[in-house]
Amino acid sequence: MLVLLSWPAPAQARWLEASGRHFVIYSEQTEAELRSFAENLERFDATLRFQLHRADLDRSPQTRLTVYVLADQGRLDALLGARGVAGIYFGRASGSVAFTSQVSRVPTDGGLDPQTVLFHEYTHHFLFNNFGFGAPLWFSEGYPEFWSTVRFTEDGSVQIGLPAMHRNIELTLARAMSVRELLTLRYPISDGETLAVVYGRGWLLSHYLSFDESRRGQLDAYLRALSEGQSAEQATHVFGDLDQLDRDLRRYFDQRHFTYALVPAAQVPIRPVAIRPLTAGETAMMYVKLHSKRGVDSREANSLIPEARRIAARFPDDARVQVALAEAEHDARNFAESEAAADRALAVDPHSVDAAVYRAWAMWGRIAASGDATPAQWQEVRRRLSAANHLDPDAPQPLELFFKSFAAEGIPPTQNAIEGLYTAFELAPEDRDLRLLAGRQLLVAGNAAGARGVLTPLTSDGHSGRLGPRIADVLAVLASDGPAAALARLDAPSTDDGRDRTH
Structure with a gap:
């Protein structure tokens, strides 16, 4: 690149x-x-x-x-x-x-x-x-x-x-x-x-x-x-x-x-700040990581893969390098390769939440792409996400993905998954997509007051593009016609922006 x-x-x-x-x-x-x-x-x-x-x-x-x-x-x-x-x-x-x-x-x-x-x-x-x-x-x-x-x-x-x-x-x-x-x-x-x-x-x-x-x-x-x-x-x-x-x-x-x-x-006292030099592998992988974290489209994701693989091959025992490769491979939709990199990371660092997430997320991508995923495979995805959650119960992403996995399988979420979604939102309310997902689920539940509270901040968010006016319209429908009508308006086709590319 x-x-x-x-x-x-x-x-x-x-x-x-x-x-x-x-x-x-x-x-x-x-x-x-x-x-x-x-x-x-x-x-x-x-x-x-x-x-x-x-x-x-x-x-x-x-x-x-x-x-x-x-x-x-x-x-x-x-x-x-x-x-x-x-x-x-x-x-x-x-x-x-x-x-x-x-x-x-x-x-x-x-x-x-x-x-x-x-x-x-x-x-x-x-x-x-x-x-x-x-x-x-x-x-x-x-x-x-x-x-x-x-x-x-x-x-x-x-x-x-x-x-x-x-x-x-x-x-x-x-x-x-x-x-x-x-x-x-x-x-x-x-x-x-x-x-x-x-x-x-x-x-x-x-x-x-x-x-x-x-x-x-x-x-x-x-x-x-x-x-x-x-x-x-x-x-x-x-x-x-x-x-x-x-x-x-x-x-x-x-x-x-x-x-x-x-x-x-x-x-305004502060706690001590710890500083460490990055490992040789992390330093070599930093430019790939910067682009991955910025967000990439399909072309950019694929252009990063040769460099990411070359570096990761030099540092097979650096867990952070393997996590960075897992992310790059996932962005490029190379799900088997992402899963393998996450496995290598976990072999070195069994407590890596990011590695555990990519191990589950990559399997998700792999079985979804196959077109014939079985209920047992979806159960394994959720088992892996639960393992990530157990490593850090307050990490939002495993909870968010656990909830989303039910829709990906085509079945209703469990109450446990719904509660996890709400917890994820409380932990990361700055994520617009997660806020939108939590607000939608509250509409599904018929909780008008809860949905209004969760969705209203999007109407004054200057960085949400066309999403803000769209949510203002949904809230107007909620006020006049109730949660079911607001849900239908929210689910209507839209061209809103304000989203990241791969995140």
Whole structure:
């Protein structure tokens, strides 16, 4: 694959892994640079929890965000197949991932830097995992913008509320949009300028509600009202007279002086970050792994196979290398080869959840492709998925696949599978496909309130493409005609996007 050849050979790179409570990071940075980066990410999560009063519950390592840090923008461009994208995030039950590049300084000229994008996207990830309601558009994009400008001092203290210099133009244009319009604006928005204004004015409103003494407590009250099931329109009552709020917000912007807060490092302690060099096999396989994790189409998947097999043959006893091969083979629909690679990985590391998943998933693909799968074979697939679940009961993907296996066989899911689906969703609510699947099952069960709660966040998710308007239509049918009609509308043919390629 040409893009692989455009990068330095793997032997020239020294990849490190940083492992923390909420993140796993792969990078070519020096150990000191990577440790600082990893600790700042962990401190960012701690600050979000501190400010939003969210407990740090013990969760499966499988639910951590994996961040791949490319050496420079050129390599990130090559990986993503687009120029100038400062970063990207994918929420997945198999393991959410973000791709970014190293940045030596934070731009002061209004440019959008990788750290700003990563913090914006992680705030989305955090909100999905810690707030179980659908926030209006202004908050779902404006609040991540507010957090995207966080910076850290040398002693580990955290600066919150710095100006969003990258939104200068949008903030200037934002005066044309009233607060009343901002608070109730919904997707779809066909006008790119209007959407950009939402980002800028959403940041401004988030900043104002966070720092103005006269509005203290209103943002918390607003979020509480939404969590109690109030609509976007109903929840605005916490702000009082919206015309007055509009005037106050305009004055706040016109003063051109924005306060920021400094959270001392002692108030946001973090756990130690462990750093290790990747094995020779992992380093050699990294470029294949990067493409697999980004997501590939059929052509790309097949182009990776020769290199993946060549590397895996050199490192047959490296479990992580064999898992990477299992994933690449599965993406290329080489199910027998994927299953064999997963078996080799498990022979070396019997506790590898990823290997156990691919051992089941590859068998699934193999028997489904045969066209004559037997009930006993499907039972074996589910037995293997159960084995993966036993290795880590809080890993979402085995639970998701266990539920899906019943539809693949053409039989109704068991109650145990349905409960597993709901658990998987609770563990990985950032996965749109999983959210959609859980919402659909709630409609099947006739649980209108549950389905509404699960599906509503998709209507204000700016990264879901045409899926958001489609779900808004389903929810309108749910309100007027009930779960059965909403299910029929949801199952009607659609061309929605917002999905990953192989994930």
